[in-house]
Amino acid sequence: MPSGPNASGSLIDRFGGVYLLPLAMMIVALPLVGSFSSWATLTVAGLAMGMMIFMMASGLSLVFGLMDVLNFGHSAFITFGAFIAASVLAALAAWVQADSLVLNFLALSAAIGAAALFGLVAGWFFERVIVKPVYRDHLRQILVTMGALIIAEQLILVIWGGAPLSVPRPALLSGSIILGDVAVEVYRIFAFFLGLIVFVALYLMLNRTRVGLLIRAGVENREMVEALGFRIDRIFIAVFMAGSTLAAMGGAMWAGYQGLISPTLGGELLVLVFIVVIIGGLGSIEGSLLGALMVGLMGNYVAFIFPKLALASNMLLMLIILLWRPWGLKPAVGG
């Protein structure tokens, strides 16, 4: 019987493997939820939530896998992304509330773009000043990145205050589409497709470009990549910046999804983000997507069926998956 991260040949692998797990989860949930319309609403909400968490988690997974860096400060990018996007939308309130789709779209693009720009610049600063001095030292990484996270959260309190902030949603993304008995929020469809676009872009970059090849190789054995003549530290800065940008964009999307955000938003989401990275498999974009979709679906179904188990549900999911596949669902590193 093969073993290790790439063990194959089991019955489940022959029928599509772990890629079918989100689908299996949906099928199992249908009779438990009872009503088709409730199930459809929960499923769309779970997929949208999953895609937003995927955006936040994919960068962390690559950073973790590529340079073995435990960045607890990742949630600061999420929180800042959310607050920056909320502030931009508030500043462009006239465009947000206008009947013009063009103005709505411009306001939304400005909000997500501002969050992304912040993520890019903050990611560069964070890597150079905070992470670089503590490469290869996990204990110091945890201490230093936690310290940076505390400072970042205090900065958010200084800039935006401690009260929850309301996030205006562009008219373009307000309301629902009615399909039979099922009402699907437009924002959830938008979040799902934006996440899908990000996944496809990341997948193509990793699998169709030389930079992607280097990142995948670096996740497995960065020393050997250097011995082949490449500067892995330069690749890592780019990956870190991309990761922080995606986290900030994910935070911006989450702000619009929730409608009301608080400075603890990033810290609360970081638990889910780490669960996704762990159950997906370190350094794996496909694993992150699978993990994020399962976490999103699980959270929504369990909150509806067994509300008291909602908080523990994703911990249980992680426990079950790690008992079954200790390396995660789709680990990047070969056996």
Next chain:
Amino acid sequence: MSEHILRLDDVHTDIGQYHVLHGISLNVPEGGVYVLLGRNGAGKTTTLRTIMGLWRAHRGAVVFRHHDITRLHTSDIARLGIAYVPENMGIFGGLTVEENMRLASAGGRFDDNRLQRIFTLFPAMEKFWTKPAWSLSGGQKQMLAISRAIIEPRELILIDEPTKGLAPAIIRAMIDAFREIAAETTILLVEQNFLFASSLGAHVSVIDDGRIAHSGAMAELTQDKDLQTRLLSLSLDAHQ
């Protein structure tokens, strides 16, 4: 004697709190196979890693051609034309055979002639071209590691214990392949398999406790059983 391609002058290397290399000096001539022998823990792998810049010499100098590479970054050392095949082969298991090779080729493009030559040397590489590297056998992984090292013209190839754990038939194939590779480049080979090493190397150095205990012609060591016993605690007969 031909010009030296690589020179180590009184190289000292620490790994953490351990002082592993205590003043290694080597002169590797250009062309052919130069063998580093020694018992487990003698400092052979540390010597190769120090040359490659993966561990830093805190004293002494590593000179490749006329470049002092002691303080260069590993990637810069590689770009000077030095390839490294580590003991664990350094294969990227999640990448296909093709992707492993493409990563090592200049600009990601293959020289068709070199590629055909590699397929002739190691037909398994062509057969498993699109397969993920983790699915290869131990021998095939070693072939991939060596193919990756020669997919571009290199001036020096550092190879760490390529026969470790391989079947005798594969080791015989490796000997033929190494002879052909050594006809166009210099190989610095770390080995514990004395038969393999002696069938390839013209020159040999024996490392013991982080120091060079002996340097000379391989033929001299092969014929002198007392010297083998003294230096390596083995005799050639015991391995035949």
